[in-house]
Amino acid sequence: MKKIMTGNEAIARGAYEAGCKVAAAYPGTPSTEILENIANYKEIYSQWSVNEKVALEVAGGASIAGARALCAMKHVGLNVAADPLFTLAYTGVNGGLVVVTADDPGLHSSQNEQDNRYYAIHAKAAMIEPSDSQECLDFAKYAFTLSEEYDIPVLLRVTTRICHSKSLVNMGSRQDVGVKEYKKYAAKYCMIPAFAKRRHPVVEQKLKKLREYSNKIPLNRIEWGDKKVGIITSGISYQHAREVMGDNASYLKIGLSFPLPEKLIREFASGVEKLYVIEESEPYMETFVKSLGIKCIGKDVFPICGELNPEILEKVLRPETSRNTYTLDMEIPSRPPVLCAGCPHRGMFYTLKKYKDVIVTGDIGCYSLSIMPPLDVTHTLICMGAGISAGIGFEKALTLAHNGKKVFGCMGDSTFFHSGITSLIDAVYNKSEMAVIILDNRITAMTGHQQNPGTGKTLSGDISPVIDIEQIVRAVGVKGENIRVVDPYDLTETQEAVEKAYEAVEPFVIIAKRPCALIKEVQKMRATLKCTINQNKCTSCKMCLKIGCPAIAFKDDVMVIDQASCNGCTLCMQVCRFDAIERLGE
Amino acid sequence: MPLKGWVSEMTKSLILVGVGGQGTILTSKILAEGLLKLGFDVKMSEIHGMAQRGGSVNTQIRFGKKVHSPMISMGEANLLVAFEKVEAIRYLDYLKPGGTLIVNDHEIYSLPVLAGKEKYPEKAIEKLEKLVENIVIIKAADIAKDLGNIRAQNMVLLGAAVKLLEILDLDWVDLIKDNLPQKFHEININAFNAGVKQA
Numbered sequence: 001m002k003k004i005m006t007g008n009e010a011i012a013r014g015a016y017e018a019g020c021k022v023a024a025a026y027p028g029t030p031s032t033e034i035l036e037n038i039a040n041y042k043e044i045y046s047q048w049s050v051n052e053k054v055a056l057e058v059a060g061g062a063s064i065a066g067a068r069a070l071c072a073m074k075h076v077g078l079n080v081a082a083d084p085l086f087t088l089a090y091t092g093v094n095g096g097l098v099v100v101t102a103d104d105p106g107l108h109s110s111q112n113e114q115d116n117r118y119y120a121i122h123a124k125a126a127m128i129e130p131s132d133s134q135e136c137l138d139f140a141k142y143a144f145t146l147s148e149e150y151d152i153p154v155l156l157r158v159t160t161r162i163c164h165s166k167s168l169v170n171m172g173s174r175q176d177v178g179v180k181e182y183k184k185y186a187a188k189y190c191m192i193p194a195f196a197k198r199r200h201p202v203v204e205q206k207l208k209k210l211r212e213y214s215n216k217i218p219l220n221r222i223e224w225g226d227k228k229v230g231i232i233t234s235g236i237s238y239q240h241a242r243e244v245m246g247d248n249a250s251y252l253k254i255g256l257s258f259p260l261p262e263k264l265i266r267e268f269a270s271g272v273e274k275l276y277v278i279e280e281s282e283p284y285m286e287t288f289v290k291s292l293g294i295k296c297i298g299k300d301v302f303p304i305c306g307e308l309n310p311e312i313l314e315k316v317l318r319p320e321t322s323r324n325t326y327t328l329d330m331e332i333p334s335r336p337p338v339l340c341a342g343c344p345h346r347g348m349f350y351t352l353k354k355y356k357d358v359i360v361t362g363d364i365g366c367y368s369l370s371i372m373p374p375l376d377v378t379h380t381l382i383c384m385g386a387g388i389s390a391g392i393g394f395e396k397a398l399t400l401a402h403n404g405k406k407v408f409g410c411m412g413d414s415t416f417f418h419s420g421i422t423s424l425i426d427a428v429y430n431k432s433e434m435a436v437i438i439l440d441n442r443i444t445a446m447t448g449h450q451q452n453p454g455t456g457k458t459l460s461g462d463i464s465p466v467i468d469i470e471q472i473v474r475a476v477g478v479k480g481e482n483i484r485v486v487d488p489y490d491l492t493e494t495q496e497a498v499e500k501a502y503e504a505v506e507p508f509v510i511i512a513k514r515p516c517a518l519i520k521e522v523q524k525m526r527a528t529l530k531c532t533i534n535q536n537k538c539t540s541c542k543m544c545l546k547i548g549c550p551a552i553a554f555k556d557d558v559m560v561i562d563q564a565s566c567n568g569c570t571l572c573m574q575v576c577r578f579d580a581i582e583r584l585g586e
Numbered sequence: 587m588p589l590k591g592w593v594s595e596m597t598k599s600l601i602l603v604g605v606g607g608q609g610t611i612l613t614s615k616i617l618a619e620g621l622l623k624l625g626f627d628v629k630m631s632e633i634h635g636m637a638q639r640g641g642s643v644n645t646q647i648r649f650g651k652k653v654h655s656p657m658i659s660m661g662e663a664n665l666l667v668a669f670e671k672v673e674a675i676r677y678l679d680y681l682k683p684g685g686t687l688i689v690n691d692h693e694i695y696s697l698p699v700l701a702g703k704e705k706y707p708e709k710a711i712e713k714l715e716k717l718v719e720n721i722v723i724i725k726a727a728d729i730a731k732d733l734g735n736i737r738a739q740n741m742v743l744l745g746a747a748v749k750l751l752e753i754l755d756l757d758w759v760d761l762i763k764d765n766l767p768q769k770f771h772e773i774n775i776n777a778f779n780a781g782v783k784q785a
């Protein structure tokens with residue numbers, strides 16, 4: 001059967017068809033929908049893990065036990081999961097183990113542009129790169145077989161344009177391979193130094209064999225066209241190159257990105273007059289080709305930063321083509337993403353904004369948008385978890401500099417479970433004077449509303465125990481009097497808690513608890529709640545604009561609140577000095 | 587008919603642009619499924635993530651006999667469907683000379699505009715009309731509001747696009763039904779039909 005699918009849907013389908021039994025992931029754009037789609041296949045046990053390291057360990061354990069297992073994450077997730085990955089390369093697998101890494105060239109929704117192909121070399125795991133949805137399905141399936149044949153974890157590397165582009169896919173049926181037999185085998189699966197020392201040469205041996213096979217593997221192929229120009233390429237770059245050059249070039253399409261096929265590259269290079277390496281991000285293949293003593297053109301003409309696209313390639317490969325278009329010389333306003341109308345994060349940042357002598361170490365989630373004006377309160381954003389830990393260091397450094405500024409570290413509920421708990425323990429253990437704010441909107445909002453340990457539901461929608469953040473905070477040693485649970489829709493209560501935290505000289509934690517305004521049940525419940533402006537009382541002082549709510553506008557010389565997007569959170573009402581905002585509905 | 591004769595061996599490109607939450611992605615999905623039923627190879631590229639939160643969004647569709655790249659180049663789009671006026675201007679350089687622009691006569695202020703830091707341009711439509719020969723202006727938001735829900739504006743624009751692409755002889759109503767919960771069928775089908783009439 002044929003269907004149009006995103007790369008992510010196709011990977012899920014490929015795993016299903018391959019007989020995958022266990023899948024685990026932590027959400028992260030552009031990889032999130034892989035597990036969301038796998039969850040639709042009841043034959044696969046799937047779960048959200050608290051973070052990527054845990055997810056890979058879950059998948060690794062399942063693989064050793066004999067199940068075909070998959071784990072998916074965004075590129076930075078592999079940094080978190082690197083520890084198990086490197087050693088799983090030594091233990092090898094029992095059931096096939098596939099690790100999807102979704103890179104984000106162009107930084108559509110990430111904090112860096114790292115090229116995870118280097119992880120394959122570094123971790124000594126095989127790497128496969130599909131270039132459209134059909135290949136996502138086919139390669140995902142193939143990855144399980146390769147993993148078992150070579151007893152090696154296989155990294156399936158995709159990028160945003162592969163994950164989120166749709167193309168036609170031919171589906172097959174599931175091949176149920178069952179769960180392989182597991183036999184205790186400590187010398188393979190217990191990596192104490194004595195055993196690991198013996199495994200390392202085995203790994204080198206496997207890679208040598210795979211390196212040889214890479215010259216014949218069907219994932220790599222030469223497509224001969226005009227031999228004046230030869231292009232070595234992979235992933236989405238292959239599609240762009242094909243689009244621009246058609247049959248006016250020859251292609252070596254790389255599907256197995258690690259190990260790279262030396263003989264095949266030599267054969268291809270000697271068959272063409274001018275050789276290009278076209279790849280997004282780093283000169284990964286280019287460096288390899290050059291190391292073989294082969295001349296090629298790569299990053300001297302194609303950018304390292306950002307995505308490639310047909311236009312960029314055209315400018316280099318066919319500079320004679322010109323493109324005309326329309327231009328309207330007109331200044332237009334920017335349209336940055338913003339905290340939604342009714343977002344519970346707003347109240348906390350509005351409150352923090354009042355303090356001129358605080359440092360806010362932020363984290364990644366919807367609340368990252370507090371970096372933008374008019375809230376504009378956050379000083380740092382590095383990676384998940386750093387909202388607390390960077391705050392610890394910041395506070396220590398400020399103290400040493402005799403700078404009395406108070407440090408507030410912020411993160412969301414999902415981020416707290418992901419890597420905030422260890423940071424909070426560090427803060428207590430090392431007697432930090434920072435304050436921590438946990439923005440508990442009862443969901444993983446940024447990536448599109450995934451369940452997490454605090455929501456009481458699993459990936460498949462089953463009811464599960466709610467892990468209580470307040471109890472964790474208590475358990476790691478934050479004193480009861482230094483914990484406040486507040487409703488960030490209530491500015492008075494929020495302000496009081498922030499003031500207490502500001503004055504505290506011990507670790508202080510505020511849990512701002514209020515569900516995301518976009519959660520379906522919340523939307524339903526609040527559907528009739530609205531705020532409106534009483535034009536008789538409004539003085540157009542614009543105080544309400546300071547909360548940065550997209551529902552409030554100063555239009556045609558009057559303040560208005562868009563009734564379609566307002567959810568009656570009443571923040572604007574609370575900041576109005578003239579009682580000019582009223583609340584409607586129950 | 588501005589797009590007449592567009593069906594050929596050559597790959598064609600469409601781009602739908604708007605503001606996160608306006609339903610561009612669903613519209614593109616239905617459009618892509620329709621093109622597929624018509625026997626084309628189709629690729630569609632959407633970027634979501636942060637853009638949901640009121641940011642500027644675009645989805646690109648390329649179709650033809652065999653499509654390689656899902657991405658559209660400047661000056662390549664045969665049809666640009668703008669769900670909002672400023673977004674029409676933002677993405678105008680994707681439109682091919684002679685291509686068709688469908689623009690929703692509707693404005694959504696971004697936060698910098700709401701906060702008075704930046705200005706929403708005046709007379710955007712008039713200026714677009716002067717520049718682009720094949721322009722179709724539709725009050726999709728108003729039409730949808732009159733039908734009962736502004737959120738159906740995307741189906742008004744879909745109707746217009748389908749009409750201009752001359753691919754009406756397909757059961758679009760069926761596709762709309764496939765992609766929406768039953769309680770929204772009637773209004774969205776009405777919106778679609780209104781769009782067809784407008785174009």
Ligand SMILES: Cc1ncc(C[n+]2csc(CCOP(=O)(O)OP(=O)(O)O)c2C)c(N)n1
Pocket residue numbers: 026027028029052074076077080111364365366367384411412413414415416439441443444445446447
């Ligand atoms: C290591 C890592 N994994 C995943 C992501 C993607 N990501 C960014 S924010 C986020 C979740 C944020 O959820 P939460 O902390 O609950 O905040 P909310 O968006 O709900 O406000 C995720 C999964 C990332 N940036 N880094």
